[in-house]
Amino acid sequence: MTAEGGTLTGRAEEYFEGVRRGEPAQKALTAAGRCFEHGRRDVPKVALTFDDGPDPVFTRQVLEILDRYGARATFFCVGHHVAALPDEVRRIVAGGHGLGNHSWSHPFLFDLTPGQLREQIDRTTEELDRVAGTAPAWFRPPYGALSPEVLAVLAEHPATLTMWGRGRPRLVAAGARADRQDRPGGVGPGSVVLMHEGAGDRGQTVAALPAIVEGLLARGLEPVALDELAPPPRTGPEGA
Numbered sequence: 245m246t247a248e249g250g251t252l253t254g255r256a257e258e259y260f261e262g263v264r265r266g267e268p269a270q271k272a273l274t275a276a277g278r279c280f281e282h283g284r285r286d287v288p289k290v291a292l293t294f295d296d297g298p299d300p301v302f303t304r305q306v307l308e309i310l311d312r313y314g315a316r317a318t319f320f321c322v323g324h325h326v327a328a329l330p331d332e333v334r335r336i337v338a339g340g341h342g343l344g345n346h347s348w349s350h351p352f353l354f355d356l357t358p359g360q361l362r363e364q365i366d367r368t369t370e371e372l373d374r375v376a377g378t379a380p381a382w383f384r385p386p387y388g389a390l391s392p393e394v395l396a397v398l399a400e401h402p403a404t405l406t407m408w409g410r411g412r413p414r415l416v417a418a419g420a421r422a423d424r425q426d427r428p429g430g431v432g433p434g435s436v437v438l439m440h441e442g443a444g445d446r447g448q449t450v451a452a453l454p455a456i457v458e459g460l461l462a463r464g465l466e467p468v469a470l471d472e473l474a475p476p477p478r479t480g481p482e483g484a
């Protein structure tokens with residue numbers, strides 16, 4: 245298992261070059277309704293998403309805060325955390341929140357063979373189905389690492405690729421930095437907001453979350469699970 249967070253140390257150039265080469269393929273996937281970057285811009289809803297969990301400490305703290313405001317979110321889980329902390333996953337589902345797939349071990353996807361990438365996704369889906377009885381359609385690549393080679397595999401896979409923010413992946417190793425890019429000021433109707441609740445000290449996220457949710461609610465934006473932001477793209481309003 246690769247340690248999360250530090251995987252891309254010293255590899256930023258390779259990352260940005262791969263993502264740049266992958267842009268046309270990602271655009272094509274988005275046009276085909278297979279890559280989801282945001283919901284409808286005319287509906288005052290925002291999808292909060294939390295990556296890298298479940299976590300033995302922070303998942304329930306995040307859930308408690310969301311519950312306080314009646315807010316819903318989607319948790320992109322790492323498969324081996326799911327296997328270790330099935331009760332946290334059940335807690336997420338019991339709270340009315342959604343689940344997403346964030347790979348089995350959070351690798352840098354550029355390092356994987358096509359078969360290994362498919363296994364990272366399928367094994368996590370199977371584990372989520374086993375512990376929570378639900379197999380999520382959403383897959384978010386660790387670090388947003390989408391090269392043409394990675395996208396070629398995803399194009400043939402049933403999972404719906406799910407990005408965030410304004411659709412441009414960024415290299416984020418630290419949760420605090422990821423949270424900063426998603427301050428409510430940069431968020432509007434249909435936005436997918438990326439935060440982290442696992443694989444590190446997410447105390448900052450937990451501390452900031454009440455103000456983030458209150459800020460959204462004050463602007464009339466309802467925090468919802470991805471499923472409520474828009475139906476899965478292939479049957480979504482974009483195709484209507």
Ligand SMILES: [Zn+2]
Nearest residue numbers: 295296386387
């Ligand atoms: Zn991640």
